[in-house]
Amino acid sequence: MSDLQALTEVGRISRGQRVLVIGASGGVGSYAGQLARVFESEVTAVCSTSKLGYVRSLGADHVLDYTCQDFADGPHRYDLILDIAENSSLSRLRRALTPAGTLVIVGGEEGGRWTGGFGRSLRAPILSAFVPQRLTMLASKERASDQEQLAALMAAGTVTPSVDSTYPLDHVGEAMRRLEAGDVRGKIAITI
Template structure:
């Protein structure tokens, strides 16, 4: 019988910037906890757009903080669920064996991950690990956009542009949970799915332009970045709120930065509220989303499931776009 090296683990690493093709698995030192850290055995993980940006290093301005020539943090992945296997000496929030989920800066696509205790929340007893792993980034982005910026409440008319993607599928359900009337914009092949998760009206963008219907909305949550700001403002009520979590394409150097700048500047000269969204992970929001899921108000939509051993292929598929919910990675085999 082969002896297991408990001081090392398998992880996906990115030795240089690129796509899924640059990734490789390596045996690396298993992390040890700092005073306020927990070590989690990864049982499931999911992909988010941030994984792609950090992997390919675009827009290039990102590299000022994340490595000029190659990624500063070689291990990738941000969203996961798993079991606590070690805690720092100042951690009292979790115990060994607790099931947790959350978003970490990097390293989730590995057998074990280390992160600050505030990165995680408990997985409810009746929730599967895979369900929990699909929630963090997309769920918190949708929640903070609609609840915190949009102030969405009962009776509000909300339009979600890009409703079939990872964030969009959460946004439809969260807007409904907050009491809104939801109009969702997506492509033809996603119409039934978006309607099934709760949208009151579903618009097929290949046949209908939501700008020209004459309807106006209290909140527009833009996840597609495919419409000019002035066009979106026409579909807003005079005191409505436009939330951008995408940004128009701006090239490899600046990406959506110019777009986000125009949103902020225009906001200074209108009664409407126009704001970009930069999600901040919080334990409180993870708990709120877990509660929504346990009550049945929130159900992650899973487009595909692959084992973590196929993370490189999963990222290549994810980079093709046109997502229908989340891409989920199941854990490494036990050893």
């Protein structure tokens, strides 16, 4: 649901926009890229080398390998950026936005003695008041209407649930280790 809210309610996506999804191979990003395509967007997906084929299979128009490519370099600018990873500075993200583009920060960040990993998310709305770009953060909400919308898209085959693997509850430690190792494509499900 955070993927849907990041694109629609916070990102205010409109048809045909150029959308950059940073962290497109993860639990949130694997849905965000697919949902952006529902709006006929041109989607550029950022992930690591071994997952490029995976994000392409989810429908991304273009893929960028963060281990050797910088999304802020080159001529491309994006109308909407979802930053689901955790390590890009606001200046780098702004460089990749169109002059009136929108940034939605979904992921936190490491460090920040006083801000507890929310430094960018707190600075973005303040900076946004002084620049033409919209710099925002997502605080996702649990909502039945979002679940219904996602369920309808899945039932229609427009969005494919991307579950890497399923673990019983007593193997949750193993599942968490795989997540922490960056080994997972999409989501892990725990059966109870």
